[in-house]
Amino acid sequence: MSDDEENYDDFMMSDDDGMVEMEDDDEDEENIAGSGSQNGESGNDISDSSEINRQSLEDLYEMGVYYGEEQDWIKAQTTLRKLVDISEGDTDEDAVHWRHKSLLQILHHWALRMHYNDLPQLDEVIPACKELVRQFGIQNDDKIWSEIYTTPRGFLFDDEFEPLALPRIELQLKCMEPLLIDETMQLRHNVLSIWQNRLKSNRIDESRINFLESHCFNNDDGKELDTLHVEIVNLILQCYIHEFMSTGKINSMAKFSQFLVKVESHANRSLAVSQTLGIMMQLPLAQAIEQVLQKSPDTKRLQQLFWSSLRQVEEIGGPQKFSSRLEEFILCGFIFCSMIMYRENGKVNPFDLEQVKVGREMEIVQILQDCYYNFVQLKLSQLGISINKLPIGVLTLLDVLVKEIYQVAQITKLWESVAPLFSCISLRDLQKELQVSQIPVTRDHILTILMTSIMKDRAAVYYKLDLKRDLVYFGNENKVPLSLCAKQSLTLGELERSNDIGMWHSTRKIKHKDTNAFFQDLQKQRVGEYEGGSFQPRSSQDSLIHELALQAARVWSS
Amino acid sequence: MMFQGFEGAILVERVNHFICKEYGSEQERKKWAEDIIKYLCDIGCVNTPHWNKLLDIGDFETLPEVSPCESLILQKTIAHEYAEAVALLETNDIAIATHCRNLEAITEILILDRNFRELEEIEYQITGINFSRQESLGEQEANALRRIKLLLCASLYLRGKYFDCSNCFFKLLTNDHKMMDFLSQEAPKKFLTNSEVLMMVQISTLLAIPLDNYEDFTHIEELVPFQKVCPSLYHCLRLLINTSFGKFFQLWHGDINEQCDQSFFLDQNWGAAQCMMREKIYFFYLRVSNYIEISYLSRILGIEESLVKKEVENLINSMHLSFEIQGDTVRYKRSFFLENVVSQLQLNEKSILSKLESQRLRNREMRDLLQSMIIGNDENNRSIAGDALLRSDRRELSREDSEMMDVDEINDVSDMDNQSVEIGN
Numbered sequence: 001m002s003d004d005e006e007n008y009d010d011f012m013m014s015d016d017d018g019m020v021e022m023e024d025d026d027e028d029e030e031n032i033a034g035s036g037s038q039n040g041e042s043g044n045d046i047s048d049s050s051e052i053n054r055q056s057l058e059d060l061y062e063m064g065v066y067y068g069e070e071q072d073w074i075k076a077q078t079t080l081r082k083l084v085d086i087s088e089g090d091t092d093e094d095a096v097h098w099r100h101k102s103l104l105q106i107l108h109h110w111a112l113r114m115h116y117n118d119l120p121q122l123d124e125v126i127p128a129c130k131e132l133v134r135q136f137g138i139q140n141d142d143k144i145w146s147e148i149y150t151t152p153r154g155f156l157f158d159d160e161f162e163p164l165a166l167p168r169i170e171l172q173l174k175c176m177e178p179l180l181i182d183e184t185m186q187l188r189h190n191v192l193s194i195w196q197n198r199l200k201s202n203r204i205d206e207s208r209i210n211f212l213e214s215h216c217f218n219n220d221d222g223k224e225l226d227t228l229h230v231e232i233v234n235l236i237l238q239c240y241i242h243e244f245m246s247t248g249k250i251n252s253m254a255k256f257s258q259f260l261v262k263v264e265s266h267a268n269r270s271l272a273v274s275q276t277l278g279i280m281m282q283l284p285l286a287q288a289i290e291q292v293l294q295k296s297p298d299t300k301r302l303q304q305l306f307w308s309s310l311r312q313v314e315e316i317g318g319p320q321k322f323s324s325r326l327e328e329f330i331l332c333g334f335i336f337c338s339m340i341m342y343r344e345n346g347k348v349n350p351f352d353l354e355q356v357k358v359g360r361e362m363e364i365v366q367i368l369q370d371c372y373y374n375f376v377q378l379k380l381s382q383l384g385i386s387i388n389k390l391p392i393g394v395l396t397l398l399d400v401l402v403k404e405i406y407q408v409a410q411i412t413k414l415w416e417s418v419a420p421l422f423s424c425i426s427l428r429d430l431q432k433e434l435q436v437s438q439i440p441v442t443r444d445h446i447l448t449i450l451m452t453s454i455m456k457d458r459a460a461v462y463y464k465l466d467l468k469r470d471l472v473y474f475g476n477e478n479k480v481p482l483s484l485c486a487k488q489s490l491t492l493g494e495l496e497r498s499n500d501i502g503m504w505h506s507t508r509k510i511k512h513k514d515t516n517a518f519f520q521d522l523q524k525q526r527v528g529e530y531e532g533g534s535f536q537p538r539s540s541q542d543s544l545i546h547e548l549a550l551q552a553a554r555v556w557s558s
Numbered sequence: 559m560m561f562q563g564f565e566g567a568i569l570v571e572r573v574n575h576f577i578c579k580e581y582g583s584e585q586e587r588k589k590w591a592e593d594i595i596k597y598l599c600d601i602g603c604v605n606t607p608h609w610n611k612l613l614d615i616g617d618f619e620t621l622p623e624v625s626p627c628e629s630l631i632l633q634k635t636i637a638h639e640y641a642e643a644v645a646l647l648e649t650n651d652i653a654i655a656t657h658c659r660n661l662e663a664i665t666e667i668l669i670l671d672r673n674f675r676e677l678e679e680i681e682y683q684i685t686g687i688n689f690s691r692q693e694s695l696g697e698q699e700a701n702a703l704r705r706i707k708l709l710l711c712a713s714l715y716l717r718g719k720y721f722d723c724s725n726c727f728f729k730l731l732t733n734d735h736k737m738m739d740f741l742s743q744e745a746p747k748k749f750l751t752n753s754e755v756l757m758m759v760q761i762s763t764l765l766a767i768p769l770d771n772y773e774d775f776t777h778i779e780e781l782v783p784f785q786k787v788c789p790s791l792y793h794c795l796r797l798l799i800n801t802s803f804g805k806f807f808q809l810w811h812g813d814i815n816e817q818c819d820q821s822f823f824l825d826q827n828w829g830a831a832q833c834m835m836r837e838k839i840y841f842f843y844l845r846v847s848n849y850i851e852i853s854y855l856s857r858i859l860g861i862e863e864s865l866v867k868k869e870v871e872n873l874i875n876s877m878h879l880s881f882e883i884q885g886d887t888v889r890y891k892r893s894f895f896l897e898n899v900v901s902q903l904q905l906n907e908k909s910i911l912s913k914l915e916s917q918r919l920r921n922r923e924m925r926d927l928l929q930s931m932i933i934g935n936d937e938n939n940r941s942i943a944g945d946a947l948l949r950s951d952r953r954e955l956s957r958e959d960s961e962m963m964d965v966d967e968i969n970d971v972s973d974m975d976n977q978s979v980e981i982g983n
Contacts, residue, residue, distance in 0.1 A: 444858075447801075448800070448801050448802075450846070451801040451842075451846065452799070452800055452801050454769075454770065454846070455769060455770065455772065455773060455798075455799045455800075455801065456773060456799070457770070457773070463846065464846060464847060464848050465846050465847040465848065465849075465850070466847065466848050466849045467847055467849055467850045467851060467854055468849035468850070468851060468887055469849070473848070478848075480880070480890065481880060482844065482845060482879055482880055482881075483877055483878050483879050483880060494876075496718070496719065496721070497834065498877060499721065500720055500721065500765045500766060500834055500838065501834065501837050501838045501841050501873075501877070502768050502769055502770075502838055502841055502842065502845075503841065503877060505768040505769070505770055509770070509771070509773075509774055510771050510774045511774060511777075512774070512778065513777075513778060513779045513780065514732075514778065514779075514780050515728045515729075515731075515732050515778055515780050515781060516728075516729065516732065518774065518775065518778055519724075519725045519728060519729075522721070522725075522766070522767065522768075522771070523721070523725065525768075526721065
């Protein structure tokens with residue numbers, strides 16, 4: 001008896017923890033297992049019904065736990081059930097305590113069985129659920145609910161799922177039916193229903209997403225989100241990613257962007273959010289998707305976003321195979337950005353990075369490597385060929401980047417290898433030089449490249465067009481004065497007009513982050529002396545006058 | 559309803575603008591004219607310069623009864639007697655608490671009057687209200703102050719000072735953090751609408767910023783929130799940066815044209831602005847080309863050929879560009895800046911030479927005369943002759959000086975022209 005008492009005390013001490021954290025941590029488990037086997041020895045006579053009433057509830061509980069450990073679900077179930085039945089109506093503190101624990105344990109076993117893909121009968125668990133809720137209510141922080149209403153492993157946007165995922169969800173949803181009066185249960189119900197729709201018909205119910213989204217953030221008072229909410233944020237992110245991966249677009253772009261802003265601000269102040277593995281990968285991924293869809297020109301940021309998701313993918317998935325569509329997407333996105341950024345920041349070869357290196361045997365990595373080197377060496381037609389070897393799905397999703405790569409390659413080739421070599425080239429030849437894919441480069445496209453190079457500050461060599469004979473002349477010798485009048489000699493009105501038209505434009509870029517400085521700079525340009533190509537400093541003016549006099553003399557004598 | 563939210567003088571002007579521009583069907587115009595006449599009779603301000611025109615269009619057997627006028631200021635404004643209206647407003651006893659609102663009323667009248675000199679005066683007064691005081695103003699006063707500032711900004715557009723308009727607007731936007739919100743909702747009682755202000759800013763910004771700096775402008779971080787307030791500006795900028803000029807002009811001559819045409823304010827300077835944007839793009843093409851065809855420009859920009867030709871020609875002439883038009887081709891024509899003055903120089907040279915020649919002759923004559931006099935040794939004669947010689951010499955010298963000046967002036971001209979010269983791409 002004294003033995004028992006000691007045991008009991010032991011239990012009561014560890015129980016305080018046990019109540020809060022139902023998940024067995026290791027220490028607890030050992031305790032239970034140890035005492036369980038003890039009880040197993042002394043409890044040969046459980047089947048003896050006359051003894052049952054004397055059996056302490058505690059022993060029954062431990063026995064149930066023990067059977068659970070042994071995965072003898074039926075015995076575990078009957079034992080724990082027995083405990084609940086015996087203590088039914090008993091308001092004694094101990095009785096209530098053990099009753100609560102064993103109800104939780106029944107659910108826990110049920111969850112475990114589902115986890116091992118041994119889909120149990122509902123009639124075992126529904127009564128337990130009902131009873132638990134009736135007697136003890138639904139405590140939101142009860143981990144048991146997360147445990148039995150757990151979502152399938154993997155992500156909503158994965159290509160493949162465990163075979164029993166759908167039947168399990170259906171079971172879970174049925175089991176939830178009696179509990180739907182509770183608000184958090186409704187949230188969970190929506191989460192699982194979204195999964196169910198996805199698995200059943202590959203559709204995502206937008207109204208459910210809206211419901212979750214509004215619930216998640218409607219009391220956005222900056223408090224730490226609880227586990228369920230983190231899970232919901234996670235799921236919504238997955239839904240958006242799934243939508244993009246399967247359709248190439250996102251219908252409610254504005255909502256998506258707003259959502260990302262919220263998630264980011266939560267991630268910034270909440271460890272629970274930022275440290276959730278799924279979110280760590282999905283947030284940068286979703287932001288990358290946002291940027292791709294918005295066709296934002298900030299490739300540097302995009303590269304970083306793809307890079308962080310690539311690193312997270314590795315952390316989640318272990319050794320890289322780059323076999324799923326998502327992994328392909330992230331990898332290609334990262335490499336494409338690296339290509340576009342090559343000339344600004346090409347010191348790091350992305351194929352030297354550990355995360356990419358691990359997959360160097362994979363076909364997709366090898367193709368990407370070809371793309372990269374053809375791009376670096378400005379072999380345009382080979383670049384087109386190697387890019388087209390990539391999976392078409394990914395190319396469609398990253399269409400914006402592919403176009404950008406082609407354009408950057410064309411512009412670079414034009415200014416690095418064509419313009420310095422030729423003093424004059426026909427547009428037709430230029431079209432051939434800059435052809436990337438099978439689609440021929442049009443004359444207008446060449447002109448666009450030439451002109452946008454000015455707008456984007458990429459024209460490295462001065463050029464002039466002869467649009468009558470379709471020629472381009474390269475070189476500074478083509479720099480000629482466009483006007484005869486001097487800026488200083490204009491009236492105010494003329495000066496205003498000529499400034500607006502751009503007669504005195506400078507080719508200098510104005511890289512200011514702040515508006516006032518930008519306009520001040522422009523203002524200075526407008527009123528200041530013309531600083532165009534031929535502006536002569538005072539010191540050389542004498543020689544210039546001399547030269548002009550000579551020119552004048554020539555005109556004279558003619 | 560198109561005129562919803564407008565009342566008083568601005569309503570009259572807007573209705574008149576629509577009627578002048580022949581918007582809507584004849585029926586609609588008739589209705590507008592009748593409504594506005596009823597309105598004018600109702601407020602007792604029938605003395606408008608548009609009165610007869612409105613009567614012609616409206617169909618009245620008998621005019622509505624004219625009520626007594628309650629506001630002399632309103633009456634004067636509607637009658638275009640702006641100076642008197644302003645004078646009345648200025649002599650009113652104004653409580654400090656409504657100072658800004660009073661000033662706003664004056665500003666509105668001055669804008670109607672296009673009295674830019676007085677508007678500068680207002681601007682001066684406004685700058686006196688410094689930021690800390692602006693903070694302490696009540697909501698209504700602060701908003702009135704904002705509207706005055708926007709009106710002043712708009713007045714710059716009306717004067718064709720696009721750079722100043724754009725510059726002024728973005729200063730307002732970045733100095734007053736409430737301006738962005740203020741712009742996103744229209745006031746119930748409108749004079750110049752926010753969308754009109756934004757359109758002015760859009761036009762001004764496109765004109766004022768050099769093509770080469772458009773991209774820099776879109777990268778100003780501070781203005782990222784503004785992109786949502788005025789997406790159309792950024793849409794245009796993107797088109798222009800990608801040199802999709804054709805698509806840009808579709809907008810420029812399409813939606814934007816329509817909005818400007820309809821607006822009483824925007825329309826005042828739209829013709830000039832519209833043309834200047836075209837010139838800006840023509841100039842860009844001239845800058846990168848030696849040869850270019852009018853027909854090509856016309857096709858690629860989607861602008862009628864005759865208009866392109868006329869405007870390019872005008873651009874070349876008025877800005878003294880080194881291009882000439884031969885048939886369909888615009889050709890770069892390298893020309894020396896002295897070419898135009900050569901003939902004048904030659905004339906000058908001739909006249910200088912002939913002057914020198916005659917001078918030489920005179921000198922010789924003089925010398926001969928002197929010699930003969932010295933030989934004659936007649937003192938009396940000599941002193942008289944000496945006086946005469948000195949006098950004539952001085953005259954000749956000063957004449958020569960002025961000839962020399964001409965040559966100097968030419969040198970001065972060449973000095974300045976040195977700096978005109980080239981433009982890079």
